Amino acid sequence: MSRTKRLLIICGSVLTVLSLLVGGAFLWLWTSAEVHTLGEEPFDNALAIPPLAESRVDKDGTRVFDLRMQAGQKEFREGRKTRTWGFNGDYLGPTLRAERGEKVRVRVRNDLNEPSTVHWHGMHLPAKADGGPHQMVAAGATWAPQWTIDQPAASLWYHPHPHGATEKHVQRGLAGMFILDDDASERLALPKRYGIDDLPLIVQDVKFDGADFDHGRGMMQEAGFLGERTMVNGTLSPYREINDERVRLRLLNASTARTYNFGFSDDRTFDLIGTDGGLLERPSSLKRIQLSPGERAETVVTMRPGERTVLRSFPQDNYGDAWQERFNGGDDSFDVLQLRAAERLRPSPELPAELGELELPDGSEAVRGRHFDLKRSGINGRAMAMDRVDETVTRGTTETWTVRNTNGMPHNFHVHDVQFRVLEVNGKTPPVELRGPKDTVFVPNGTTMKLAMRFEGPADPDTPYMYHCHLLYHEDQGMMGQFVVVEKGQQAGRPGGHQH
Missing domain, CATH: 2.60.40.420 (Cupredoxins -  blue copper proteins)
Structure with missing residues (x-):
């Protein structure tokens, strides 16, 4: 009995130590997965x-x-x-x-x-x-x-x-x-002096490893590579001197997997004037704009003399469960760019109340609908094949595409050649940031979107366009399909093979 008791005590002790080690490792993994640079960037x-x-x-x-x-x-x-x-x-x-x-x-x-x-x-x-x-x-x-x-x-x-x-x-x-x-945009009283009051902002997340970028994915990072810092236009810890009352920021998420939730450190409002494919019908006042890889937003920020504010990416809560948010970037936050207003600012005109009409179909003339189920294994259950045409559309027609993500992780959806209108998000009217021309949309887990798009051609039955997840790790793993545009009654051809 004493020998049995000793064995039980030893086994119990080993299991306790193993449990503590596993628990400690998981706790370390959980806490180390969150990345934030708030207050840490010198902006120099x-x-x-x-x-x-x-x-x-x-x-x-x-x-x-x-x-x-x-x-x-x-x-x-x-x-x-x-x-x-x-x-x-x-x-x-x-x-x-x-x-x-x-x-x-x-x-x-x-x-x-x-x-x-x-x-x-x-x-x-x-x-x-x-x-x-x-x-x-x-x-x-x-x-x-x-x-x-x-x-x-x-x-x-x-x-x-x-x-x-x-x-x-x-x-x-x-x-x-x-x-x-x-011509229409040129007539509008918008900031339009490139590099002065009209700034391109190419935002990327990065890690470094000696003389190279570190592109390795961390444990549990199913979205793809997630960096530990951001840079804008290839500049780490950037600042920009502002000399005008209003400045136009053309935001581009050029990261390969990270989604940003842009806003300002002082929680100020800004005006959204454009999305991926052009201007909205009218400016909209926002405090946050979420951009997944490939998406763009044109915003106008009003500055006061002598002030400073920081363009920031805030945590997000629409990635799926807590596990997905923690390991795929939803909990992360970054200080991205500091804006420094001069003591004297050139006055800027008020933004126009109307920006123009959208050149987008509203879905009323759609000749058919298609459905796309997003999964890591492929779209609609099929991984990308270079010699397979997945969809054939007729030149000059409008269609509605319904995109659904029940994969438990974040995805997005990009369609080549077209700008589309988001008709519905989970059966409801889309928020204002999704009411402009779009070619890429963030599709969080549990989301269904209905899109209207028109295919103007030219017809080419042998050369396909792509549709795919623009989280590029997912794209490279096969989350992509092909469609061709044909004349009425024409059949799809057979595209060439993989040349890479």
Whole structure:
């Protein structure tokens, strides 16, 4: 009996120690998963503004840009260089700018040591010019897509889209803005002096490992890579001197997995004037705007002389359960950018009460509906296949797409070529931040969204566009499908295989 008792005591002690170790490890994992930089940023680096890309106009009126994908090094931290990729430089790329009605051609040269692509995110253009995984640019090769700008003024962007490697290519620095202008927006009294009272803000989260970025996913991070700091336009701990009463912030979430909930440290209101694909019908006063990877928002902030405020990302509570919020970034918070108003500010006009009419279908003319179930294993139960057309749509028609996430984790949904209208969120009228032109939407767990979109073509049965989760780890793992636009009665062709 004494021997049995000793064995029981020993076994009990071992189990107790193991339980304490497991419990302690879990507690450490839980507490260390939350990231916040509130009050920790010194804001000692002036915000870099991406230069406007140079261009020329050919005899036929085509505006021509040149982009070169290249490797380089950049000193994000004083005295320490990090290996990077960029367009026409060491990191990120210049801002391309064109007007509605212009013909444009972008000559893309790939000077990297591996194939890549350049996708024009949010742009309406022919499928062969889209820059998806079917338009790979081999190392040392040049690709020169051409199209006519035929959509309203908007803040779009460009980034690589190689199948299975998009996350890595974007993380290394291949991204830039593409701003569209039109006559209607030019007539509005909005801040529009680029780099002065109209600022592009490319927001990314990062980690460093010596001379390289650290792109490793932490334990339980099912959303993808989540960094421990943010930077804007490639600037860590940035500040910006403001000399005008009102400043326009073109926010782009260029992170690969992190969703931000933007607001200001003093909880001030700001005016939302535009979403992914252009201006709203009228400005809306908000204190928070949530942007998942790929989404954009145009905001106008009113400043008072001599004051300072910090653009901040606040915790979020719509990722799913507490486990998802903690390990996929919902509990995290960041100080992103400090705005410093001068002692004297140039006066700015009041914002217009009306910004214009939306060029979006309202769903009343939809000829059919489609449903898309979002899961890590694939969309509608199928992982991406380069040689399979998943959906065929008819040129000139309107459809409603219903997107549902019951996967227990956050996802979002991006459709190439079109801007859509969000008709419903869980059967209800969408909030104001989802009432403008959209090409990407955050779809938290337990959410169903109904979208209306019109397919203008041109028809191309052999070259598909993509729809996918823009959490790029999910995209690379197969959360993507393909659709082609055809003429009435035409059948889909068979797209080419994976060239990467």
